Amino acid sequence: MKKIIATLLLIVLFMTAILTVVASPFRDVADDAYYAAAAERMAKLGILTGYDDGLFYGHHYVTRAQMAALGCKILGKVDEALSLAGKTVFNDVDEKGWYTGYINYAVANGIVIGDGDGNFRPDDKVKYEEAIKVIICVLGLDKDIVVDPADWSKGYLEAAKKMGLTNNLKGKKGEYMVRGDVAVICDAGVTASKEINKETVTSTVKTTTTTTPSKPVEPEVTTKKPSVNKPSASTTTAATTTAPAYTTREDALPGFGFGN
Numbered sequence: 001m002k003k004i005i006a007t008l009l010l011i012v013l014f015m016t017a018i019l020t021v022v023a024s025p026f027r028d029v030a031d032d033a034y035y036a037a038a039a040e041r042m043a044k045l046g047i048l049t050g051y052d053d054g055l056f057y058g059h060h061y062v063t064r065a066q067m068a069a070l071g072c073k074i075l076g077k078v079d080e081a082l083s084l085a086g087k088t089v090f091n092d093v094d095e096k097g098w099y100t101g102y103i104n105y106a107v108a109n110g111i112v113i114g115d116g117d118g119n120f121r122p123d124d125k126v127k128y129e130e131a132i133k134v135i136i137c138v139l140g141l142d143k144d145i146v147v148d149p150a151d152w153s154k155g156y157l158e159a160a161k162k163m164g165l166t167n168n169l170k171g172k173k174g175e176y177m178v179r180g181d182v183a184v185i186c187d188a189g190v191t192a193s194k195e196i197n198k199e200t201v202t203s204t205v206k207t208t209t210t211t212t213p214s215k216p217v218e219p220e221v222t223t224k225k226p227s228v229n230k231p232s233a234s235t236t237t238a239a240t241t242t243a244p245a246y247t248t249r250e251d252a253l254p255g256f257g258f259g260n
Contacts, residue, residue: 026056033058034168035180038187045190047073048183058180065099065122067131068106070182071138074189081105090120097122111137128169129153131177132160135189139163139196160185163192 025043029036039056042048047070050056062070072081085101093100099122106112107120111134114120126134133156136142141163145155157173160166165188171181 026050026054028055029058033180034170035183039180039183041190042183042186045073047186047190048179056179058178058183060179061125061176062131062179062182063122064112064120064124064126064130065097065103067126067134067182068112068122069099069102070186071106071111071134072102074135074138074186074193077105084108088120090114090118092119093122110142125176127173128171128175128177128181129157129173131182131185132156132166135165135185136160139189139192163188165189165192 025040029039033039035058039048039058043050069081072078081101081104083101084104086104087095088100088104089107090103093103103112103120103122107114130153133142133153136145136156136159141159142156145159148154153173157166165185168184168188169181171177
């Protein structure tokens with residue numbers, strides 16, 4: 001009898017372990033979905049969560065406002081973004097909207113831009129190449145990109161491919177980005193950010209010009225972070241009372257909004 005009880009306990013423990021490993025936090029995400037693991041990791045980090053009904057809706061599209069928020073979350077700048085909530089420089093952004101702080105921070109730091117006509121179009125769907133451009137900017141990999149006038153997205157797509165950010169995406173250029181793909185590329189972006197931070201930790205040895213022997217100088221270790229600047233205090237103050245002290249990029253390509 002003891003052997004039977006012990007065997008049953010082992011079976012129960014084994015089944016519990018299996019359920020713990022494969023169970024998705026979202027009722028509508030199959031365990032074998034290509035974005036299941038990424039969605040779970042992003043949910044744990046609070047970057048990309050599900051809806052109040054417990055569903056993820058991986059086939060739903062992502063809006064420009066949502067993409068701006070995702071960029072802030074990947075950077076860990078949620079508090080800074082929320083402190084900028086209120087008025088924006090865009091005619092079509094409701095200052096009481098949930099996304100105003102995220103938009104203000106993302107625009108001020110070059111993650112997204114307006115459409116060149118004074119609008120942001122927060123509820124417009126985001127295209128594949130636009131979402132990728134956001135991730136590239138979040139990672140600080142856009143500084144050396146030379147924009148092709150015939151195709152503004154070319155350099156960003158090439159940079160993303162080189163970094164392996166697009167390896168597991170199902171969408172393609174020109175299509176609207178779905179939440180499943182967004183989960184995958186955000187997950188890849190978070191991983192890439194960690195690798196970039198590791199690679200940019202450098203050690204430099206200070207040299208001395210004195211002719212007399214001196215004690216060995218300890219290496220100076222510096223950490224370089226992706227080149228996204230925190231908004232200045234003046235910008236933060238302005239955002240809570242009047243429009244932030246920056247202007248819409250006038251060289252934005254019409255119709256793209258996330259352009260060069």
